[in-house]
Amino acid sequence: MEPVKFSKEKVVLDTSLFVNPDVRNDFGDTPTKALEGFLFLAAQIPTLDFYMPSSIFKELLNFIEPEKITGDLLTILHQKSPNKHELFFPSVLLYELVEETRERVNKGLRAAEKAVRGVQKKDEKEIIQELRRQYREALREGIIDSKEDVDLILLAKELNALLVTADQGLIKWAEKFGIRWLLPNKFKDYLLSTIKKAKSAEVTL
Amino acid sequence: MEPVKFSKEKVVLDTSLFVNPDVRNDFGDTPTKALEGFLFLAAQIPTLDFYMPSSIFKELLNFIEPEKITGDLLTILHQKSPNKHELFFPSVLLYELVEETRERVNKGLRAAEKAVRGVQKKDEKEIIQELRRQYREALREGIIDSKEDVDLILLAKELNALLVTADQGLIKWAEKFGIRWLLPNKFKDYLLSTIKKAKSAEVTL
Numbered sequence: 479m480e481p482v483k484f485s486k487e488k489v490v491l492d493t494s495l496f497v498n499p500d501v502r503n504d505f506g507d508t509p510t511k512a513l514e515g516f517l518f519l520a521a522q523i524p525t526l527d528f529y530m531p532s533s534i535f536k537e538l539l540n541f542i543e544p545e546k547i548t549g550d551l552l553t554i555l556h557q558k559s560p561n562k563h564e565l566f567f568p569s570v571l572l573y574e575l576v577e578e579t580r581e582r583v584n585k586g587l588r589a590a591e592k593a594v595r596g597v598q599k600k601d602e603k604e605i606i607q608e609l610r611r612q613y614r615e616a617l618r619e620g621i622i623d624s625k626e627d628v629d630l631i632l633l634a635k636e637l638n639a640l641l642v643t644a645d646q647g648l649i650k651w652a653e654k655f656g657i658r659w660l661l662p663n664k665f666k667d668y669l670l671s672t673i674k675k676a677k678s679a680e681v682t683l
Numbered sequence: 684m685e686p687v688k689f690s691k692e693k694v695v696l697d698t699s700l701f702v703n704p705d706v707r708n709d710f711g712d713t714p715t716k717a718l719e720g721f722l723f724l725a726a727q728i729p730t731l732d733f734y735m736p737s738s739i740f741k742e743l744l745n746f747i748e749p750e751k752i753t754g755d756l757l758t759i760l761h762q763k764s765p766n767k768h769e770l771f772f773p774s775v776l777l778y779e780l781v782e783e784t785r786e787r788v789n790k791g792l793r794a795a796e797k798a799v800r801g802v803q804k805k806d807e808k809e810i811i812q813e814l815r816r817q818y819r820e821a822l823r824e825g826i827i828d829s830k831e832d833v834d835l836i837l838l839a840k841e842l843n844a845l846l847v848t849a850d851q852g853l854i855k856w857a858e859k860f861g862i863r864w865l866l867p868n869k870f871k872d873y874l875l876s877t878i879k880k881a882k883s884a885e886v887t888l
Contacts, residue, residue, distance in 0.1 A: 562774050562778065563773070565773070566771035566773055566774065567771060567772065567774055567777065568768070568770070568771055569770040569771065569772055569833070569837050572837075573830050573833050575777075575780065576827055576828060576829065576830065576832070576833055577830055580828050580829060583791070586788070586791055586792075586822070587814075587815065587818050587822075590791075590795030590799075590814055590818065591811055591814065591815075593795060593798075593799050594795075594799055594807065594810055594814060595807065597799055597802040597803070598802070602803075605799055606796055606800075609796065609799060610796075613791075613792050617788045618788070623785050623788070624785060625781065625782055627781070628777050628778050628781055632774055
């Protein structure tokens, strides 16, 4: 009898899965435990290959205690940067990025003007806090705004992988690139269901 | 004797050539006269093809008196949008755009915070004027920030054309794309020299 040929599915992980407290509880209540919990499940799934861009992995290292993580990390969670010098993307996306940035820049200026006009009425410290919040919302949220974000999008595209992220900017760009995505709070179910499927395939044989 | 085969060079024009007073004086002292002056020279140059993206041409129409412009405009200055759905660009440029925007966004916030802190000392109106200036400098200057800008870059790339512009953001992106560029204040000399060259080629025959 021939060996079973699994069609290996690729999955690209963002750090939020382990770092964001709203999400990581599925796997463990600290970043280190969440990573261990993920590795424990992932080790049982021969049909999935897990990847993380090196830049994102470096971010993750700031949150975990590496000495507590087993060598499984290295064989299960592959670190790989996208092949950025050979990937091309359609120029319509350049229009979208430029236009969206332009609108956000205008919003940021309006927030700044409002803050200046409000100083007479409120405490300066309070005003600046509010300005920072509004400005961040206008210019950072729901947009790809770091090279780590670009790494995630390009790696998922290059590998034709499923992208696991809670970042709204990344999700929006995943949609532009035709990349499949999954919210981290569905990810444990996804893994468990994959394990079940793999086991029932074994039984069938 | 065979007809001479000119290798036609393509040139893409930004509106600044006709609209910016520092530049257009080479051709005429109003936008309409500058455009007429350009058409007068361009009509004598069979070796150059002139293009303008439709979006930029639309901008130009806001500055000129169309009824004063002869039909030459239509045969000499071609309106063409870039073939944006078939053009691709290297993803390293996406990193550059995202990183540059990120730095600028931080600068914009610092300008806004400075403005809020300055309100006690200076007039609010004056503060807001200064804020707008600094914010524009941080977030607009030296960057491509409109779909018209993207049109110019992509059209010049598609046609392998010389881009005539005074916009520092466009020049920077032209360099990234390997597009040749020329400052508008050199453009009249460029046209006159091309006319001379074309005439001497005729004489040689």
